[in-house]
Amino acid sequence: MPFTEKKRKTQDINVKPLRKSRIFAPFRSIGYVSNHIPFDIEVRGTHFLVSTCVGNSFQTYDCERLNLLFVGKQLEREISCLKSYKDFMLAGSGSKLFAYKRGKIVWEIDLESSAGEIVQLDAFGEWIIATSSTRHVHVWKHVSKYELPELHTVFQPTANADVTAMIHPSTYLNKVLFGFSDGSFQLWNMKTTKCVYKFNDLAGNAITSLAQAPVVDVLAIGTASGQILLYNIRNATIIMEFRQSGRVLSSSFRTDGVPVLATSNHQGDISFFDLSKRRVQNVVYGAHHGSIPKLQFLNGQPLLVTAGPDNSLKEWIFDSMDGAPRVLRLRNGHYEPPSYIQFYGQSVHFLLSAATDNTLRAISLFQDNQTVELSQGSVTSKAKKLNVRPDELKLPEIISMSSSNTREKYWDNILTAHKNHNAARTWSWKNKTLGQHVLPTTDGTPVRAVCVSCCGNFGMVGSSKGLVNVYNMQSGILRKSFGHEQQSGKPVTSIMVDNVNRVLVASSLDGNLRFWDFNKGSLINTIDMGSSITNAIYHHASDLIAVICDDFGIRIVDVQTKKIVRELWGHSNRLTDVDFSNDGRWLVTASLDGTIRTWDLPTGHLIDAITTGSVCTGLSFGPTGDYLATSHVDQIGISLWTNLSMFKHVSTKSLRLDDITEVSLPSISGEKGTSLVQAALNAEEDEEEDDDILYTTADQIDGQLQTLSKLPRTQWQTLVSMELIKARNAPKEAPKAPEKAPFFLPSLKEQSEGLVSKLDETNNDERNRPKLASSMQTVTTRFSELLHAADDDVFFEYLKTLPPAKTDLEIRSLEAYPPYEEFILFINSMTSRLASRRDFELVQAYMAVFIKAHEDVLLSSDALEEKENVLNALKTWDAVQKEENNRLLDLVHYCSGVLSFMRT
Incomplete structure (x- = not known):
């Protein structure tokens, strides 16, 4: 029976932060590695620790394996610079300077309100130097690690330009060299606050980087025009001169005996210069997607560390004959906001995420070092041969994805559809690589939806003209097709199959939900939704389908009766994603109106509505019900939310459509978040509990049970086994009398000589005589x-x-x-x-x-x-x-x- 669209009134939603979310509490954000702020390397004996900035916090990794050690406490404003100093990690955020120790804030210093924001940091000896956006230099003296640094002086360099770089030259006591945007650089004494010397050799060419050479008095000076100078500051002379493509953002010298200088630019390229031959050794094009704000060699090792705003941290090793580096270890994530996320398997260990950066990643919720990007083959080597960037050879953006872990050890078990691509691609979870099969549409139109059956044997591909093809996932052979006779010419938006491969359900932009007999290929039933269907998901345990329509409504369809059993209205803009809870009782929806709503399906009530200030583009409910994962339009990370209903009663009282709570997104450090353990131990009751309803547990539900x-x-x-237990615990032999009498008993000699008093004998007799009255x-x-x-x-x-x-x-x-x-x-x-x-x-x-x-x-x-x-x-x-x-x-x-x- 065709469905008649119900008339409804659209209304403006006024966000009213009345309370916390009833169901979800922010836990933490995952998927972040680095941003555009230069990293810092800290030397701890023979170990190296690298700290990267991730917005309002930073993360510290061990360079030996790039394991995440700890995350700094979340700050109110974004971090602008990092610098390791003694046992501390200094971080500038706004007009404040913070000192961390193992991720915890030890002390903080607030600049004057007129001093501006901290731009750069440097520290050596007993001095801490910070430059601000108002061209002021603040100097603190730090004598004892147990005391707060004292402000030594504040001065403004004489150059009428911004400070773009600064460095402490080796062996120069209390000296700091400042580089300016006008090409000049000056040597200052921090103790006396006097300019020791002014250099004017690069007038007009802005200085962008300064690096100390292994040789005393020699620095590498990088400029905005791509010019690199090896400069002797004692003699004020240029020793060597090189040039690279683009602005020099960072430079570093090898210190393991090989005379090599490495520089980076804003295009993501790394140039290596052989200082002994005074020429370019090699160039690594596309080392990062975007600029490389900093690179640095590890002291005494042939290892180079790089990081950039493409959300990646890499270690390069020099072990080839031609001196070209290769990636030894890396940690990376999406450098574009994820658009599609999905939990993999029956646990919450891994999330599959796809983004507009043309990558498919498996993100671990528990072990950061297990997060990987699924390989698309030798893209890097092919890009070198064709002289193009690796991103140009990757598959297009993923628009639909499906997986099944039933046969993951035997053949490909992930299927993806790509934008404007007329074939779906298989992936192997076991190998974390692109699979061997290409599953094209038989009508030659682009793929719009894919599905993998629960058994893992079949992969379904939906075309832009309404045709559904079924392939064998093991062999990649076409088995059957659906929709030739009923082909509507509209794109298939979703494909679903029940647990036992009896019914195939396909939705289309023509507004019809079609049910097919999977074995016979015949059409069983068609439901007209009255509006275009943009997406639909199947909950196998309850045999319910949630259908997202273009009229901002959600329809719940029962697969057994082929009828609409619920209609959910409340969103004021197009829905972006939807998912069932693990038990099928709740439905979580996200929309372009900026809200995430939770619906109770048995009653059809709206029981929770939150807004994060950022549109949710994708969501996935954990298969065990512990977490809800969400992706947002302006966040490269994935937000995790703790499901509070796992540990306490959650009120299912109906809410008004405009009763929306404004909550903040989870932080990277988990600051102010609620973990599973904290939620389980939290005994506080919800303020929204229904006080007028008393819930009691029946002693006996029914007399027949x-x-x-x-x-x-x-x-x-x-x-029941008490006698057997007593028999097993009984002693194996009778206790033996002691060989010697206790010291307080008389000996035989004393008794023979009559030394024992008659009074004691009388008392002993009275004590040993039974009391008949008490025994009765x-x-x-x-x-x-x-x-x-x-x-x-x-x-x-x-x-x-x-x-x-x-x-x-x-x-x-x-x-x-x-x-x-x-x-x-x-x-x-x-x-x-x-x-x-x-x-x-x-x-x-x-x-x-x-x-x-x-x-x-x-x-x-x-x-x-x-x-x-x-x-x-x-x-x-x-x-x-x-x-x-x-x-x-x-x-x-x-x-x-x-x-x-x-x-x-």
């Missing part, structure tokens, strides 16, 4: 009191609190003499509990211990008339026991028969 106790299995198993007293325990009170519920709850040994002792201590009152009370209590169908296994264990402990009394032929009431109580127990056993056996046989019928 046989329930067990909540006690551990070992408690009643130990009780009757002791009443709590067990006996509750048994005689005839309150079965209270008595049984008390029994649950006793340890197995105490329970065994109490049952054995029942009065075993006429009129056997306690026997009768105990048996009747167990019978009543069994008839109420509660604590089944405990009742069986208690009766087993009772019969075994008192079988000699129950089976003896003495005083049969007095035991008649006991035997009647046992007969009643036996009747209830047989009745309950027969009832349970009938239910088991019934369920077994139904299952056998379903199998056939």
